Amino acid sequence: xxxxAGLEALDFSFTGTRPAGAFAPVLVGVVGSGNLxxxxxxxxxxxxxVRIETSARGFGPIWEAVLGDFHERHPLAGVRIAxxxxxxxxxxxxxxxxxxxxxxxxxxxxARP
Amino acid sequence: xxxxxxxxxxxxIAQLLDAGSFHEWLPPAERLTSPHLAQLGVPxxxxxxxxxxxxxxxxxxxxxxxxxxxxMGGGVGEVHGAKLVGLLxxxxxxxxxxxxxxxxxxxxxxxEANAGLIAVSEVMRxxxxxxxxxxxxxxxxxxxxxxxxxxxxxxRCADHIVMSDVGRLAMSGPxxxxxxxxxxxxxxxxxxxxxxxxxxxxRWLTGDCDALVEDDVAAFRDAAIDAIGxxxxxSLATLExxxxxxxxxxxxxxxxxxxxxxxxxxxHLGIAGAxxxxxxxxxxxxxxxxx
Numbered sequence: 001x002x003x004x005a006g007l008e009a010l011d012f013s014f015t016g017t018r019p020a021g022a023f024a025p026v027l028v029g030v031v032g033s034g035n036l037x038x039x040x041x042x043x044x045x046x047x048x049x050v051r052i053e054t055s056a057r058g059f060g061p062i063w064e065a066v067l068g069d070f071h072e073r074h075p076l077a078g079v080r081i082a083x084x085x086x087x088x089x090x091x092x093x094x095x096x097x098x099x100x101x102x103x104x105x106x107x108x109x110x111a112r113p
Numbered sequence: 114x115x116x117x118x119x120x121x122x123x124x125x126i127a128q129l130l131d132a133g134s135f136h137e138w139l140p141p142a143e144r145l146t147s148p149h150l151a152q153l154g155v156p157x158x159x160x161x162x163x164x165x166x167x168x169x170x171x172x173x174x175x176x177x178x179x180x181x182x183x184x185m186g187g188g189v190g191e192v193h194g195a196k197l198v199g200l201l202x203x204x205x206x207x208x209x210x211x212x213x214x215x216x217x218x219x220x221x222x223x224x225e226a227n228a229g230l231i232a233v234s235e236v237m238r239x240x241x242x243x244x245x246x247x248x249x250x251x252x253x254x255x256x257x258x259x260x261x262x263x264x265x266x267x268x269r270c271a272d273h274i275v276m277s278d279v280g281r282l283a284m285s286g287p288x289x290x291x292x293x294x295x296x297x298x299x300x301x302x303x304x305x306x307x308x309x310x311x312x313x314x315x316r317w318l319t320g321d322c323d324a325l326v327e328d329d330v331a332a333f334r335d336a337a338i339d340a341i342g343x344x345x346x347x348s349l350a351t352l353e354x355x356x357x358x359x360x361x362x363x364x365x366x367x368x369x370x371x372x373x374x375x376x377x378x379x380x381h382l383g384i385a386g387a388x389x390x391x392x393x394x395x396x397x398x399x400x401x402x403x404x
Contacts, residue, residue: 006151006152006154007151007154007155007156025140025141025142027123027140027141027159027160030121030158030181030183030184031156031157031158031183031184032183032184035183037141037158037159039141039142039159041142053151053156053157054156055154055155055156082159084156084157084158084159085156086156
């Protein structure tokens with residue numbers, strides 16, 4: 001089966017318990033080979049939505065698992081996440097997501113060691 | 114010391130300008146992205162690879178643009194170029210103390226073809242307009258991708274160029290020369306050759322850049338502060354002087370013995386011990402340039 005050229009767009013949403021409140025948009029990472037950029041914006045409500053555009057097609061289940069783990073670490077509420085990806089590995093994706101959360105107001109980051 | 118080369122575009126802005134003073138125009142949340150890349154299956158970037166805005170430098174208001182070399186090699190696409198042009202045109206209206214271009218680019222983003230080429234030509238015209246208005250345009254070059262192609266021309270249109278020794282500035286990049294003229298003419302994998310012919314030391318010795326600094330964000334900041342007020346109006350006299358310099362360079366009798374062209378050129382420029390230049394540190398090379 002041939003995979004058509006072009007990007008794949010994926011959408012996920014979670015219901016969170018940790019309101020992020022108001023914050024200025026956060027951007028981390030760069031869209032380069034094996035890398036990605038993550039944009040966090042305040043959205044209101046109790047949801048955490050994730051929109052991914054990636055050049056690596058066919059990895060939906062992996063994204064679902066990586067984002068599920070992220071949501072367990074950070075059950076954010078009122079956040080919109082947008083990702084532009086150029087084939088980052090799951091570990092890099094997780095690090096970038098955590099890096100973005102580290103830029104949020106303290107209350108949204110939960111308990112820290 | 115923070116390596117300028119290793120910083121991202123946004124880290125450079127944060128470190129080089131007065132702390133917390135950057136106000137971005139068309140920030141990532143505006144999602145002003147490329148209209149072309151998605152059609153080719155290439156991911157976009159929320160800022161199309163360039164951050165623009167106003168900031169303070171040593172207390173003075175400056176406009177600044179920083180290209181992200183890690184996104185498409187800093188290639189100038191339609192939106193990327195339009196952001197640069199918009200920044201420069203706004204400088205014509207608002208008259209900041211200077212416009213800083215933190216350039217890191219392989220030139221036109223080939224994916225966007227003619228739109229990218231037109232964008233670069235518009236940037237050149239806007240740079241010359243800003244210069245003519247007496248606002249200095251200062252180009253800082255020290256990223257790993259260098260400053261090549263259309264952005265190389267843009268840099269040479271500016272009032273003032275600051276480079277580190279790891280920075281590179283040229284029109285055609287090493288791979289382009291090798292592809293068009295053959296590996297015997299130019300071996301793009303020979304890093305020492307590439308830096309001898311495009312690197313900051315070479316550009317300093319030939320007078321193609323105005324300041325040579327260490328690969329240190331603080332050194333770039335100091336050089337940028339020094340460049341404020343270094344406006345060089347474009348006049349017939351300056352153009353004729355530039356043409357005379359370039360003509361003289363073409364007439365220079367270079368070594369015919371199969372020796373190294375760069376070292377022969379430096380020797381001809383009157384630089385003592387030119388063969389040692391590649392091994393010297395920045396401070397030593399700075400002292401070598403003939404007055």
